[in-house]
Structures are given as structure tokens and as C-alpha cells.
Amino acid sequence: MLSSVPHTDTIIVADLEAGIGTLTRLPEQAVEHTLVIVEPTPRSIDVGLRAVQVATDRGQGSVTVVANKVANDEDDARVRSTFADHTVVAVPADRVVVRADREGASPLDFGAESPAVIAIGELAQLLTQ
Amino acid sequence: MIRIAFAGKGGSGKSSVSGTFARLLARRDRPVLAVDSDPLPGMAYSLGIPVDDHPTPDDVVVEGPEGGPKWVLRPGLDAAGFIDQYAAAGPDDVRYLQFGNSWGHWSTLQRGQHAWSQVVREMDPNAWNVVGDLPGGTRQAMFGWAKYADVLALVVEPTAKSIQVARRLRNITKAEWSPEHVVVVANRIDHPDDVQRIHDALERPIIGAIPDDAAVTAADKRAAAPLDDGSGPFVDAVEQLVDTVESSYDAVS
Structure with missing residues (x-):
């Protein structure tokens, strides 16, 4: 569906299922931006790293990491240092x-x-x- | 033997509850096998096993017979032998069986899933108490991945989205292979009305009410098992949940 939508001024925002399953099945170059949402926990960051890799390998536009539920500077630093090569936007808890x-x-x-x-x-x- | 699987919306706390439940059950001198069928496995963390990725080696399975499963355990290896050799050993003598990891090679994941299914299907029902952690959402539960369980526990937060997923999961009782009992564990409760609200929405027995506990979030951030931080509101509530489940089984047997 995404690949058949005409490129107009309409902005499409898609919420994919948890994990990387849908991302691995999405046609290559299907989107202009990929937002990878991670919480500042090792498990979430681990999945986020895989998602960034898949999105990059499959040409899913610019990849931005959203650090969600950030409670303190330590949380913020943990995500930023892990994804040092990417734009990271923090959303506070x-x-x-x-x-x-x-x-x-x-x-x-x-x-x-x-x-x-x-x-x-x-x-x-x-x-x- | 207790055979229980935990399901619910992603992020509802299934892994924290199921991992802690498995260890507390094992502390009661019961042999416990923790089975994780989430391709993004998280149960190892909550068990306190220092590996989050414990794939099944490729050579554990061979191609299955025509018309049967694609992969079967290699000749000479049965479910008991598989658990003995390949299930990870965790704290409190819990054994941990992981179904696979979606970032491994797809072929390894597929082999691991077939091995996992065969082991869970063919294991001696009198050998292990089984505690399962299903992935978030409805797909696996609806397609029969919790057939091993007598009890399907829906882990539900007091949020509209979590309740909505649980309402869908509740329909599993219409399936032929549905676990005998579908019950609810209310999680992250922080308001006196939360439990009643969940009960009114789902109309299923609520067998546990677990309070919101900052210690669980803190443990998550350290990739630590909540139980290893000692007792607290969360651990105490899961202990009560174990009491409830154990006494229900005792009453039936």
C-alpha cells in the first residue's frame, strides 16, 4: 500500500508493529524517514540497533532515533552514545x-x-x- | 505440574512477570522450564540469565519426513535430551528454552522454532512445570503457540490499549485448542479503581494485581532480574500470584 500511494503533499505516518518484522518485509526505499523509537533500557536499545541497521540496509530514508521515556541525563546519554552516528531526539518520561x-x-x-x-x-x- | 503461559500487549510486563513467576515457582522445589516464544526474547533478562540470545544450533535438527514438519530433532535426540543439552541454566535451577531470535539468519530461526515446538509438544508432562512468555499482541496466541498451557494469563495494564488487546485475546477460548483457563493478571496498578476497571472490561477472573513499582523500571534499565533486587511490591505481588496458581492446581488435583 505504501509503495502505491502517489507522492503528493499528503504526509503519511505509519506505526509499525513492535520489533523489526515489518521493517524487514517493507519494500526497499518505501519511506523517506524512519523513526526508531527506543527506551533507555538494554533490551530496547538492542532492538533499536537492529532496526537502525535494517532501515539503513533497505534504504528507508533518513533514520532518526527517538529516545522515549527519558527520565534523566543518564538515560539521555546512554541512547546518544549508542547511536552516536545518528540524530537522536529525546522525549521525556x-x-x-x-x-x-x-x-x-x-x-x-x-x-x-x-x-x-x-x-x-x-x-x-x-x-x- | 503447572503449565501457564503469559500473553498480552507488547510492553504490558509479560516478561517481567513470567520470568519472576518462573523463579519463585522454582524456589518452591519445583522443576521449572521457562519457554520463551518471543522472536525478540526478553524473558532471559527477567530470569537473570546473562544471555539474551540463546539460539538452537543448526545441527540439532534434520529435515523432516515428507508431509511432516520441515525440521525435526536429529535421530537419537528427544525432548528430554534437548532440554538437558540445550536449554540455558538459570538462577534457582530454572531451565530456559528460547525459540529463536529474529535477527539471526532466517534459516537458523526456522530450525530453532521447529525444535522448540517439537520439544514443547513431546516433553514429559510430568517432568516440568512450564512457564511461557508469548510475544506481544494476539498473533502467536491465536495460532496455537500456547497449546502447552492449561492456563493462559493475560497480563493487562490499566490502559485502553492494553485492555483492547486483552479483549481480543479473550476470544481464544473459542478455539478448539484453547487453554482450559483464561485468566487476567492486572499489572502496573496505581489506582484503587484499576483492578475493578480491568475486571469490568474483560469479565474474566483476576488472579493477581501487581502494583506499579519503580524498582522494575530500574531493573529493566540495568538488564537485571527484578527478583535479584530483593523483595518489594512487585516481587511480593508475583509471590502471591504463585500462591494463587499453586493452590488452584492443588485444589484440582
């Missing part, structure tokens, strides 16, 4: 996102001024520049 999840609400509707939503807004700006 934020109770507003947790509360929105519990309510089944969009974080944007729940707390547009929350630190996580602001960070994601900056990420969107970075990609559309």
Missing part, C-alpha cells in the same frame, strides 16, 4: 502520557503543553524542515 493512555485519549488532546508532547512537536518540525 511524562505522566501526562501515562494518564492519557489510561483514559484512552490522545496525549495531544490530554496535555498539549506537556513536556513529551512539546518534544514530539519539535521532532515533527525537524522532519518537515
Whole structure:
């Protein structure tokens, strides 16, 4: 479907399943940007490293790493040092996102001024520049 | 013997709960086999096994007979022998059987999956208590990868998305091979109404309520087993879960 969508001004945002399965099956050069979301845990970073490799090998556009649920400088540094060759955007751990999840609400509707939503807004700006 | 599999949405805490459950069960002098069918395996971390990648060697299987499985255990190797030789040894004498890792070569993964399935299918049911960790989502559970279990425990967080996945998993009871009991473990509970909310949404017995515990997040960041940090709200709640499951089995037998 992605490869057959005409290139217009419409921006397509796809949320792939967890892991790297879909990424390995996606046609090559199907997207212009790949965002690899990692939490600052060894397991998540390990999967993130594999995802970056697959996305790069298969020509899935520019690869940006999003460090999610960053609680402190140590978390931030851990992701940045692991992905030193890539742009890393940090999204802070934020109770507003947790509360929105519990309510089944969009974080944007729940707390547009929350630190996580602001960070994601900056990420969107970075990609559309 | 207890045979339980944990399923639920990705990130709901299945690996933390199942790994801790397996070790606490083993501390009660039960032989425990932990079976991880997640191609992004995480159970080893929560067991405290210092390898996250424990693939099955390629030469453990040979091509299967025509019309049968593509790969079968090599002649002379049965399920007991496989576990003895190839299941990783973990703390508290838990043995850990990993199904494979999606970043290995696909052929190695496929061989490992066939070996895993055969071992789980053919192992002596009186030899091991089995604790399984399924990957996030509904696919594996719906396609029969938890056939080994008498009990399917849905690990559910008090979030709309987690409850939605559990509602889909609940339909597994309509399958012929469904585990006999489908129950719920409420995880990351931090509000008095959370358990009731999950119960109202799923209408299944809730056999455990595990509080949100920052120690689990901290252990995750160190790739450590929550149990190795000692007792705390999470570990205490999983201990109670083991009590509940054990006494349910005792009541039936």
C-alpha cells in the first residue's frame, strides 16, 4: 500500500508493529524517514540497533532515533552514545502520557503543553524542515 | 505440574512477570522450564540469565519426513535430551528454552522454532512445570503457540490499549485448542479503581494485581532480574500470584 500511494503533499505516518518484522518485509526505499523509537533500557536499545541497521540496509530514508521515556541525563546519554552516528531526539518520561493512555485519549488532546508532547512537536518540525 | 503461559500487549510486563513467576515457582522445589516464544526474547533478562540470545544450533535438527514438519530433532535426540543439552541454566535451577531470535539468519530461526515446538509438544508432562512468555499482541496466541498451557494469563495494564488487546485475546477460548483457563493478571496498578476497571472490561477472573513499582523500571534499565533486587511490591505481588496458581492446581488435583 505504501509503495502505491502517489507522492503528493499528503504526509503519511505509519506505526509499525513492535520489533523489526515489518521493517524487514517493507519494500526497499518505501519511506523517506524512519523513526526508531527506543527506551533507555538494554533490551530496547538492542532492538533499536537492529532496526537502525535494517532501515539503513533497505534504504528507508533518513533514520532518526527517538529516545522515549527519558527520565534523566543518564538515560539521555546512554541512547546518544549508542547511536552516536545518528540524530537522536529525546522525549521525556511524562505522566501526562501515562494518564492519557489510561483514559484512552490522545496525549495531544490530554496535555498539549506537556513536556513529551512539546518534544514530539519539535521532532515533527525537524522532519518537515 | 503447572503449565501457564503469559500473553498480552507488547510492553504490558509479560516478561517481567513470567520470568519472576518462573523463579519463585522454582524456589518452591519445583522443576521449572521457562519457554520463551518471543522472536525478540526478553524473558532471559527477567530470569537473570546473562544471555539474551540463546539460539538452537543448526545441527540439532534434520529435515523432516515428507508431509511432516520441515525440521525435526536429529535421530537419537528427544525432548528430554534437548532440554538437558540445550536449554540455558538459570538462577534457582530454572531451565530456559528460547525459540529463536529474529535477527539471526532466517534459516537458523526456522530450525530453532521447529525444535522448540517439537520439544514443547513431546516433553514429559510430568517432568516440568512450564512457564511461557508469548510475544506481544494476539498473533502467536491465536495460532496455537500456547497449546502447552492449561492456563493462559493475560497480563493487562490499566490502559485502553492494553485492555483492547486483552479483549481480543479473550476470544481464544473459542478455539478448539484453547487453554482450559483464561485468566487476567492486572499489572502496573496505581489506582484503587484499576483492578475493578480491568475486571469490568474483560469479565474474566483476576488472579493477581501487581502494583506499579519503580524498582522494575530500574531493573529493566540495568538488564537485571527484578527478583535479584530483593523483595518489594512487585516481587511480593508475583509471590502471591504463585500462591494463587499453586493452590488452584492443588485444589484440582
